[in-house]
Amino acid sequence: MANIKVEGLTKVFGKRSKQGLELLKQGKSKDDILAETGLTIGVNQASFEVNDAEIFVIMGLSGSGKSTLVRLLNRLIEPTDGKVWIDGENLAQMNDKDLREVRRKKMSMVFQKFGLFPFRTIIENVEYGLEIQGIDPTTRRKQAFESLELVGLKGYENQYPDQLSGGMQQRVGLARALANDPSVLLMDEAFSALDPLIRKDMQDELLDLQEKMQKTIIFITHDLDEALRIGDRITIMKDGAIVQIGTPEEILVNPANDYVERFVEDVDRSKVLTASHIMKRPETVNIDKHGPRVALERMKEEGISSILVIDSKRKFKGYVTADDASIARKQEIKTLEGILKTDIPKIEKDTPMHDIFNIIHNIPTPVAVVENERLVGIIVRGAVIAALANDSEVESENA
Amino acid sequence: MLNNLTEFIPRIPIAEGTAWFVGWLTSTFAFLFNPIKTYFGDFMEWTANLLYSIPPIIVILIVALAAFFLTGKKYGLAAFSVFGLWLVHNQGLWEDLTFTITLVILASVLSVIIGVPFGILMSKSKTADAIIRPVLDFMQTMPAFVYLIPAVAFFGIGMVPGVFASLIFATPPTVRFTNLGIRQVPTELVEASDAFGSTGAQKLFKVELPMAKATIMAGINQTVMLALSMVVIASMIGAPGLGREVLSALQRAQVGPGFVAGLGIVILAIIIDRFTQNVNTKN
Structure with missing residues (x-):
């Protein structure tokens, strides 16, 4: 059963929006209409259906109209034309009172910058949607607690939003949206303001929650990786129009x-690994402080036959081998200068995998990874091969 | 030729028109103005007397305590209030001070009661904004003395016309800042409020006004300061208080008493300013 059905949904910004609509129906493009009339096309005759309990991702670059589209769905922006069917009712034609009911009971929204009220505590934020429905304080508090527990923020009820990290704030945003148990969840770039690691966690968590809740989720993003991770189906938008819908x-x-x-293609390019992804933390000795004796001791501890040498500023100097070091020790030499070898390749941290492979495949030593001359890591042959193997695995999975 | 052009249109009788209009207002709305004059005047008199009937030491203590807790248990403002108010009492200006406080507080409260709703109206409606904005400019730039003339026509002399003149002069900042504060509420919060199905009133009282509170308080602070600055001007139409002392010192060229009364106003201004600012910065 289709939960939401959108037909010819259009938004033209500007005073003579009907004129823009006519031109759109004649098949004129966004740029032509802007040049001709000065009207901006937000969304151009979008039509799609979203199934029950589906995560439907709307993706596009900034300016593609995706954020406008999601706001047309709950009429934060008034549509110029078109229909939005939800459970058999046309939201686009609803009067204010019915619209409020839909917003209160059926549809809630999660915002990019969280949209939390800074003067309310976490629990007061979560119960906002219930409070404005006039639900009595005890019931709404209980529901808000349950919702907060669902997103794993029990114990933070009495904090204020600015006391929480970004990821936690967005959990609050999610809890607030879930508190009135809507059937449709609109998520506008909900994870875009979070750092990449937290973003992954939140995506996983959303998928976990979705397994339990089975909501219809319309998720806006500009990130194809994110879309691929969480979307059951993906819609791609350009210039306000839908370009493709599919799994x-x-x-x-x-x-x-x-x-x-x-x-x-952009996705593939972003998946290209660089040196920083596969390097390991190097074992080192300090040329300003250590002599052959320490170097030998460290190599024995780690079970390696050569060790990288840095100075006190972590600047990369070269390497020494165990053989040279033991000779130097016998000769009672106290410093590493005499036995330092520098014939080891140095690469920058952001060198792509492809180039690393070319360097590493015909030399016996590992490769040192530097950033501004400072040693940050080491790459051994095995790591490169392992990474390449993984990468092709990902590709064959996607294909 | 050019001369002829500028002389072509005879002088437009703005002055006569205004005089006629104020006269018309005065006689037509006498049924409204007279009771206000009588009852509001009595009320102000009563408030001032009530304030005066409290022993100064108790007033000073209450103000000091309030200052202490309002500034987050710091002694600075409390100590200043004690010293400042004691000095005013010491200079024999206590009764004038009570009149001035009454005038300032009542004028400010009325300004806020009138100003905030107009500010909200401006923030919600472009038309209202376009109409009210030039009116506010007019109210603020017209020399305050000019308001005294119709004030006397409507309400005679004394505190009531003083409040009326302050009201016109001091209300604009509250209106402007309320408008600004509401317009500055981040779009996402307004959207969040709408997206959960708030009614207009719920959005206003649960989101917009709390968010705009700091800005509105800054406006109210300005309003109170302007009302205080009207104290001297209002004394020209017989409003009692510190301003009257300043005025009479001016008329007799007595630099000493003039300075003392002026100092009283400064002390009061600092105390009121810090009080309203601290309400503002709290939380």
Whole structure:
């Protein structure tokens, strides 16, 4: 059963929006209409259906109209034309009172910058949606608690939003949206303001929650990785119009046009690994402090036959081998200068995998990874091969 | 030729028109103005007397305590209030001080009661904004003395016309800052409030006004300061208080008493300013 059905949904910004609508129906493009009339097309005759309990991702670059589209769905922005059917009712034609009811009971929203009220405590934020429905304090507090527990923020009820990290704040945003148990969840770039690691966690958590809750989720993002991770189906938008709708596989394998293809390419490019992804923490000795004796001792501890040498500023100097070091020790030499070898390749931290492979495949030593001359890591051959193997695995999975 | 052009249109009788209009207002709305004059005047008199009937030491202590707790248990403002108010009492200006406080507080309260709703109206409606904005400019730039003339026509002399003149002069900042504060509420919060199905009133009282509170308080602080600055001007139409002492010192060229009364106003201004600012910065 289709939970939400959108037909020809259009938004034209500007005073003579009807004129823009006419031009759109004649098939004129966004740029033409802007040049001709000065009207901005937000969304151009979007039509799609979202199934029950589906995560439907709307993706596009900034300015593609995705945020406008999601706001047309709950009428934070008034549509110029088109229909939004939810459970058989056309939201676009609803009067204010019915619209409020839908917003209160059926649809809630999570915002990019969280949209939390800074003067309310966490629990007061979560119960906002219930409070404005006039639900009595005890009941709403209980429901808000349950919702907060669901997102794993029990114990933070009486904090204020600015006391929480970004990830936690967005959990509050999610808890607030879930508190009135809506059937539809609109998430506008909900994880875009979070740092990459937290973002992954939140995506996983959303998927876990979704398994339990089975909501219809409309998720806006500009990040194809995110779309592929969480979307059951993905819609790609450009210039306010929908370019392609499909499952992640369909989008990757059969991009509908150049625009989608470029998107997909971008993903591959972003998946290219660099030195920083596969390097290990190096074992080192300090040329300013240590002599052959310490170097030998460290190599014995780690079970290696050579060790990298740095100075007190962590600047990369070279390496010494165990053989040279033991000779030097016998000769009672106290410093490493005499036995320092420098014939080891140095690469920058952001060198792509491809180049590393070319360097490493015909030399016996590991490769030192530097950043501004400072040693940050080491790459051994095995790591490169392992990483390449993983990468092709990912590719064959996607194909 | 050019001369002829500028002389072509005879002088437009703005002055006569205004005089006629104020006269018309005075006689037409006498049924409104007279009771206000009588009852509000009595009320102000009563408030001032009530304040005066409290022993000064108790007033000073209450103010000091309030200052202490309002500033987060710091002694600075409390100590200043004790010293400042004691000095005013010491200079024999206590009764004038009570009149001035009454005038300032009542004028400010009325300004806020009138100003905040207009500010909200401006923030919600472009039309209201376009109409009210030039009116506010007019109210603020017209020399305050000018308001005294119709004030006397409407309400005679004394404290009531003083309050009326202050009201016109001091209300604009509250209106402006309320408007600004509400317009500055981040879009996402307004959207969040809408997206959960708030009614207009719920959005206003649960989101917009709390968010705008700091800005509105800054406006109210300005309003109170302007009302205080009207104290001297209002004394020209017989409003009692510190301003009257300043005025009479001016008329007799007595630099000493003039300075003392002026100092009283300064002390009061500092105390009121710090009080309203601290309400503002709290939380």
